[in-house]
Amino acid sequence: MALFSRLLEPLRQRMRGWMRKRQGDDPDPVVLGSRRIYILPTALGLGFAGMLFLMMIGAMNYANNLALGLAFLLGSLGIVAMHHCHRTLAGLKFALATTHPVFAGQRARFAIALINESRQPRPELELTDDSLTSEPVRLDAAVGEPTRAVVEIGHPAERRGKVRLDRFEVGTRHPFGLFRAWAVLHMDLECIVYPRPSERGLSPPPHETDVGGAQDGPRGDEEFAGLRPFHAGDSPRRIAWKAYARGRGLQTKQFAGTTVISHVFDWDSLEGLGVEARLSQLCRWILDAHAAERAYGLKLPGVNVPPNVGDAHRQHCLTALALFSG
Amino acid sequence: MNHFIRQLDDQTQRLLWVVSALALSLLPHVTHVPIWIVLFAAATAAWRIAAQMRGWRLPPKWLRIVVVVLAVVSVLAGYRTLNGLEAGTALLVLMAASKLLETKDRRDLTVLIFISFVLLFAALLYEQGLLQLPYMLVAVWLLTTMLMRVHQTTSRMAMGEAMRMTAKMLLLSLPLGVAFFVLFPRLPGQFWALPARAGATSGISDEISPGDVSELSLSSGIAFRVTFTGSAPPPAERYWRGIVLHDFDGRTWRRARGRFSTTPSVEASGPEYDYRITLEPNNRNWLFSLDLPTRWPVTRAFQSYDFQLLSPETISSPTSYRVRSHTQYTMTSDLPTMQQNMDTALPGERNPRTRELARALKTEHPDTLEFVQAVLQKFRNEEYFYTLEPPRLEADSVDDFLFNTRRGFCEHFASAFTALMRAGGVPARIVAGYQGGQYNPMGDYFIVRQSDAHAWSEVWVEGRGWVRVDPTAAVAPERIEQGLDAAVPEDEPVPGRFFGGNGMVLNLQLAWDALNSGWQNNVVEYNDTLQRSLFSNLGIDDIDWRSLGLLLTASLAVFFVALSGWLALRFKPRPKDPAAQAYAHLCRKLGSGNLVRRPHEGPVDYLTRVGTARPELRADLDELRALYVSLRYGPLPMSAQLSRFRFLVNRLKL
Numbered sequence: 001m002a003l004f005s006r007l008l009e010p011l012r013q014r015m016r017g018w019m020r021k022r023q024g025d026d027p028d029p030v031v032l033g034s035r036r037i038y039i040l041p042t043a044l045g046l047g048f049a050g051m052l053f054l055m056m057i058g059a060m061n062y063a064n065n066l067a068l069g070l071a072f073l074l075g076s077l078g079i080v081a082m083h084h085c086h087r088t089l090a091g092l093k094f095a096l097a098t099t100h101p102v103f104a105g106q107r108a109r110f111a112i113a114l115i116n117e118s119r120q121p122r123p124e125l126e127l128t129d130d131s132l133t134s135e136p137v138r139l140d141a142a143v144g145e146p147t148r149a150v151v152e153i154g155h156p157a158e159r160r161g162k163v164r165l166d167r168f169e170v171g172t173r174h175p176f177g178l179f180r181a182w183a184v185l186h187m188d189l190e191c192i193v194y195p196r197p198s199e200r201g202l203s204p205p206p207h208e209t210d211v212g213g214a215q216d217g218p219r220g221d222e223e224f225a226g227l228r229p230f231h232a233g234d235s236p237r238r239i240a241w242k243a244y245a246r247g248r249g250l251q252t253k254q255f256a257g258t259t260v261i262s263h264v265f266d267w268d269s270l271e272g273l274g275v276e277a278r279l280s281q282l283c284r285w286i287l288d289a290h291a292a293e294r295a296y297g298l299k300l301p302g303v304n305v306p307p308n309v310g311d312a313h314r315q316h317c318l319t320a321l322a323l324f325s326g
Numbered sequence: 327m328n329h330f331i332r333q334l335d336d337q338t339q340r341l342l343w344v345v346s347a348l349a350l351s352l353l354p355h356v357t358h359v360p361i362w363i364v365l366f367a368a369a370t371a372a373w374r375i376a377a378q379m380r381g382w383r384l385p386p387k388w389l390r391i392v393v394v395v396l397a398v399v400s401v402l403a404g405y406r407t408l409n410g411l412e413a414g415t416a417l418l419v420l421m422a423a424s425k426l427l428e429t430k431d432r433r434d435l436t437v438l439i440f441i442s443f444v445l446l447f448a449a450l451l452y453e454q455g456l457l458q459l460p461y462m463l464v465a466v467w468l469l470t471t472m473l474m475r476v477h478q479t480t481s482r483m484a485m486g487e488a489m490r491m492t493a494k495m496l497l498l499s500l501p502l503g504v505a506f507f508v509l510f511p512r513l514p515g516q517f518w519a520l521p522a523r524a525g526a527t528s529g530i531s532d533e534i535s536p537g538d539v540s541e542l543s544l545s546s547g548i549a550f551r552v553t554f555t556g557s558a559p560p561p562a563e564r565y566w567r568g569i570v571l572h573d574f575d576g577r578t579w580r581r582a583r584g585r586f587s588t589t590p591s592v593e594a595s596g597p598e599y600d601y602r603i604t605l606e607p608n609n610r611n612w613l614f615s616l617d618l619p620t621r622w623p624v625t626r627a628f629q630s631y632d633f634q635l636l637s638p639e640t641i642s643s644p645t646s647y648r649v650r651s652h653t654q655y656t657m658t659s660d661l662p663t664m665q666q667n668m669d670t671a672l673p674g675e676r677n678p679r680t681r682e683l684a685r686a687l688k689t690e691h692p693d694t695l696e697f698v699q700a701v702l703q704k705f706r707n708e709e710y711f712y713t714l715e716p717p718r719l720e721a722d723s724v725d726d727f728l729f730n731t732r733r734g735f736c737e738h739f740a741s742a743f744t745a746l747m748r749a750g751g752v753p754a755r756i757v758a759g760y761q762g763g764q765y766n767p768m769g770d771y772f773i774v775r776q777s778d779a780h781a782w783s784e785v786w787v788e789g790r791g792w793v794r795v796d797p798t799a800a801v802a803p804e805r806i807e808q809g810l811d812a813a814v815p816e817d818e819p820v821p822g823r824f825f826g827g828n829g830m831v832l833n834l835q836l837a838w839d840a841l842n843s844g845w846q847n848n849v850v851e852y853n854d855t856l857q858r859s860l861f862s863n864l865g866i867d868d869i870d871w872r873s874l875g876l877l878l879t880a881s882l883a884v885f886f887v888a889l890s891g892w893l894a895l896r897f898k899p900r901p902k903d904p905a906a907q908a909y910a911h912l913c914r915k916l917g918s919g920n921l922v923r924r925p926h927e928g929p930v931d932y933l934t935r936v937g938t939a940r941p942e943l944r945a946d947l948d949e950l951r952a953l954y955v956s957l958r959y960g961p962l963p964m965s966a967q968l969s970r971f972r973f974l975v976n977r978l979k980l
Contacts, residue, residue, distance in 0.1 A: 028925060044436060051440055055447050060513060065852050066458060067450040069507050070466070074443065076502035077470065080495050080889065087893045117899035123481035138480045144900070175495070176470070177436070177477035 016167065019184050026187045029095035029115070032170075037089045037183045039082065045178035048078060078178055085179040088122045088172045092141060094185060097148050101192035101318065103283075108157040108191040109150050110165045116141040124174035129153045130167055130184070157193040160279065160322045165189040194318045197287055198280035227251040231308070263289060264297035264307060279321050286321075290314045300324055338378050340476060343485075344435050345371050347472045348422055350465045351442040354449035359416045360404060367423040374426045385427055393424045415448045435476045442469050456845040467496060498889065505881040511871040512854040529608040530568050530758050530779055535578040536719050536727070539758070540735035543714060543810060545776040548606050549760055550614055551843050553771040555600040559616065561762065562806050563653040565782065565794065566774060567617040568759035570632040572668050574748075576676030577723045579741065579756050582668060587631040590659045590791055594620050594652035604646040604846055611637045614759055614774075616651035617794060623647050631665070632755070633792075646851050657791020661753060669753035669786070677724040677745060684749030694752050694787050701746050702800040705739065708732075712739075712802035714810075714818040736805075739797035740781040753786035757794070762809045769840030777810055904968055905957040912950065912975045929954050943978065950974050 023036055041049065052071050059067035097111035110129075116122050121140060127149045128136035141147045157163045168189070171182035227240055230250035240251040265285045270278040282298065289296040290309075297307035298317045303324070305317055349371070356364055377384065385393075397420035398408070405413035422441045429435060446465050450458060471492045475483070483491075529549055530542065550566075558564075571579035599616055613627050613635040626647050627635045635649070672681070687704075691697045711733045719738075720726040724745045727738050734742075740756050747754035761780035763772035782796040799806045805813035848856070861869040913923050916936055923932045933951040937944040953971045 047440070051444065055444070058447070058451070062451050063512075063853070064451050064454060065507070065850055066454040066462070067447050068510070069503065069849075070447055070450060070462060072506040072510070073466065073496075073499060073503040076499035076506065076885070077495060079502065079885070080499040083886075083889050083893055084495065087890075087897055090894075091897055091899070118897040119900060120897050121481070123483075124478060125480075140481050173477060175474045175477070175491070177473075 016184075020167070020186060023184070023186065026094075026185050028187055029093050029113075030185065030187065031091060031093045032089055032183050032185075034086065034090040037086055037181050039086050039179055039181040042173065042177060042180050044176075045078070048074075048178050052078070081176050082179050084175050085172060085181045088124070088174045089170060089181050089183055091118060092122060092125075092170070093117060094170075094187065095146070096187060096189060097146075099189070099191050101194055101315070101322070102157060103194045104158060104160050104196040105156055107152045107155075108163040108165075108193060109152050110168070110189045110191055111148055111150050112168070112187075112189070113146040113148050114139070114141045114170075115146045116143050119143060122172075122174075124172050125149075126171045126173075127151050128169050128171070129165060130169045136171075157191070160193050160195040160276075162323070163191045163193055165191070192319055192322050194322045195276065195279040195283045197284040198277065200284065200288070202281060202284075227253060231310075235310075263294070264299055265289075266299040267301060268299070275324075279324060283318065283321055286314060286317050340435060340472075341378050341429065342375065343475065344429075344438050344472050345375065345426070347465070347468045348426075348438055348442045348445075350468060351445040351449070352419060352422070354452070354461070355415055355419060355445065358412065358452060359419055363416055363419050363423075367419055367426075370423040370426045374429060384430065390424060390428055393427065394421070397421070397424060411448065411451055415445070418445055418448065432476055436473065439469055439473050439476065454850045456842050459845075463496075467492060470496065498892075502881065502885045505885070506878065507852075508857075508860070509874050509878045509881060511874045512852070512857055528606075529610065529776060530760075532569060532610070533578050533580045534571060534737050534741075534756065534758055534781060536723050536734070536738050536741065537716060539737040539779050539781055540714050540716055542779045543735070543777045547776045548839075549608075549774045549776055549778070550603050550605040551771050551773055551846075552616075552763065553602045553604075553769075553847075555602075557597070557599075558601075558765075558772070559597075559599055559653050561808070562799075563616075564762050564772075565617040565653075565757075565780075565796075566614045566760040566763075566778075567619070567633065567635075567757055568614050569612050569634055569757070570630075570784075571756040571758060572632075574672065574741075574745065576673045577719075577721065579744075582632075587662050587665050588659075589629065589631045589633075590657040590661070592618065592620065592655050592791075593658055594618075594655045596652060596654035599651050599653070600648070601651075602646055602648045602847075604644060604843070604851070605641055607642050607644060609640050609642055611640050613637050613641075613647060615649045617653065617757075617759075618655050619649050619651050620655075621650040623649075644846055644850060646847065655791075659791075661786050661791075666753055666786075669755050670748050670751060672745065672748050677722045677749075679725045679729055680742070680745055681749040683728070684746045687746070688750035694785065697750055697752065698747070698785060698795055701743055702795070702797060705743075705797055705800040710734070710739075710801050712736075712798065712805065712813055714814045736798040737781045739801060740783050743795065743797040744783045747783070747785050755784050757782055757784055761796075761806065764809075764836075766836045766840050766843075768837050769843050771840075771843060773839055773843075905954065905971070908968065908972050908975055909954055912978070915975065915978055915980065918980065929958075940980075943980075946974055946978060 052075050055071040055074075056068065059065075059071055093115040095113045095115060097113040099111045100109060102108055112127065114125070121143055123140045124138070125141055126136040126138055129151050137149050137151055139147060139149050151165065151168055153163065153165060165187075167184055167186050169182055169184050171180055173180050227243060228251065230239060230252050238253050240253050243249075243251045263285075265282050267278060267282070270281055273281065282300075286296060286298070293309065295307045295309045296317075298305040298320060300320060303320050305313075305320060352364075352367060376382070398417065401408060401413055401417045401420065405416065407413050408417060418441060422438060422445070425434065425438055425441065429438060442465075446462060446469070450462065467489070471485075471488050474492055475485075475488055528547065531538065569581055572582040573580040598620070601616065603614060605613065613622075615622065615635050618633055619629070619635055622629065622635055627637050629635055637645075687700050688697055691700045709732055712735070713733050714735060716734045716738055717731045719731065724742050727734055728742050737756075744754040744756050758779075758781045760774045760778040761782075762778045763774040765772055780798070782794060782798065784792045784794055787793050796806065802813040857874075858869055861867075866873070909929060913932075917923065921936050921939060927935070930951060933947045933954075937947040937951075940947075950971060953967050953974070957967055957971060
């Protein structure tokens, strides 16, 4: 079987090239037109057809009309099933969903949203990245609301940077497994791969840049000091919801006495290490600082991220590491 | 029970359903296959279900192979072949049963469902009754649902929902199935010969002893149905000729086997009756026809010198054929000597009193016709009784009947009359068949039952040829005019007499029979001839397989278009609200002027951007923007706003 599929590989390559040329790149979102859905009988479908053929020959030989009628009924049921199979994909809408980045060594995951705008459910869908090694993702597209599917590419994302999913396939064998309809989509899907964090051990240099709050009053933290505009990453607990309700926009409560000690993790402090090792180390520090809920900044050649806290900040910093080219 | 089923896990549920679907397609075969096979299938099913519930291990591979080999060997031993319907069915049932032993994944269940389809198919080869149709449809429905459920991995559909879904698909596929059934070219004859199935013979047998016909008359089974094109003959002429009996041993009349002679030439007069007979299978090889058949399908039947219609094959399935008959006829040729000798022969020393009586009557009435009348007169005037329950007769049956018991059914009278004729030197023979028939106004045809079985005589009259004489008519003229019920005493068990007075039951019976007959004639018997006549009724004469193929292709194309149209309609996106539709229109219009909306752009941003790019449109676009925001997000969208929005969109010139 493996040999067989390897022999077929050049043919598959050509098919891919042909489909790409025929269909072009897909926009986001894209609706599957019925002209780009392919459909073929499965092995089971061929078996079913063979059975019907034998039934027909037998019925004709016995000149048995009812048996012939059974063969014809099952035959046209097969045709109806073929149309249903095709329809299960036609008109399905695909959109890119937020893809969560991974660390090098993990599998890249691409999130795709399936939107079924029709009034009928579309069951038994299979999403696969078309590599022979990966298991397809099976799901049903519910009516109306987007259904999210995550396609994992078969081999781990070894290197930091961006992994693109050139193409993915959506298929179905609904309703009887006699036919398989499928379509190939070329959407611009990418997944950020952060550097692999290095082992714990090396602590960051004590490079404090911004120590604030200590002089703000003797009564310690948790004293309300005023409002400032909301920034991404601020804790929801600190949002001034009452002010928001009055229509003054999102504001964050500031408290006197909050001790803010922030580190700036600096590329230059890691002299003597290779590029990837440096990035891995910076990645480790960022993760630790984020876990400890400490503020941190990042300095890379050509990149300077001021200290901050929060998930968005973490993502920003890690993305800078992932895409660093220096 | 339902609660119980819901508690079972998915795999067990699937197994249970597939086993029940298998049982449904096995049920019609319970009478066809040996009982041990049925028991084996039931046992494996029970064991497999128990194994599933208790978590037992499935049998190892070698054991399964042993079971399969044993199954094949035992079928071979039982049937001496694996070919043919019976052996094939038995093998299929055994295969399904052994497959159950290893059933664990989707593939195995699918194979079981496919076997069930084939079993269902085989059941139809055995019988094609009207009741088979709903049974088949229900079984196909259940099997199809099972096929779908077996292939479901993610969707958790309730059984009822799945049944609804497959029901819809089956209904959708019905039109094409019917079109194929009607249009698919039918071939006359078989591709290859199959071993004929031996069945029990029924109806009139090839020899008649006293009591045979009266016994047959107790059955209300249907012998055949007759549809006349045009008018039907009057009741007294409805003699359905079957076989002719020549050889008499003093008690039993038999056919003359292996003797051939010239057929007398017939001169028919009076009306010609054109009709179609659908014969129920009787596993004999003679066909019935209105006395006397003058034209018959030469490929299906041949006529013997004594005017029997014989089929080259035994009638093992319902068979219909078209015949034309004349009820009035004379024969212009002379009786060959061989026939003359055969039909005047009487066994030497039997029935002496009968011979004596015949000699006396013949001396008194030397003319043949007068002699016939004298004998009939005797039956009519003396104390002879027509009864369904005749007493048993001695070895010299004619003597015993004529002079002692004097109670008999048609065969007693025909036998006595024919023996008297022969004793008087007049060539005579017995014809066995049916007389009468019940008219069914609901299908405009006649039902001839076994209870209409009848025997009468034919005598040779110089110058006229064979003349039908029915001695029963002399004793019980009601039998000929009105049927058995009117002719025999009230306390005798005439079939159907119990319901006779009940109009509703009778009507229901007739309606059901009409339905069956229509089914038999139009569906089961649908063949190349019927296909051709169907199309010539539609104005297409002499349709050949090429035009049928063309029509098939056309119907397939129409079906494809209709089906995809219907599905497209069902899968159509929900309609947007009117404001969104008008906005989509606006976007299309603006998009054609190279200002395509970017995927992330909302209406406000987009219209602002277009307004900046095309200052001459800005006033309109600003108003459109405000209107749209108010329509979509305002508290109470007004229809005036919507029409203004549409107006502005339409006015927009790019």
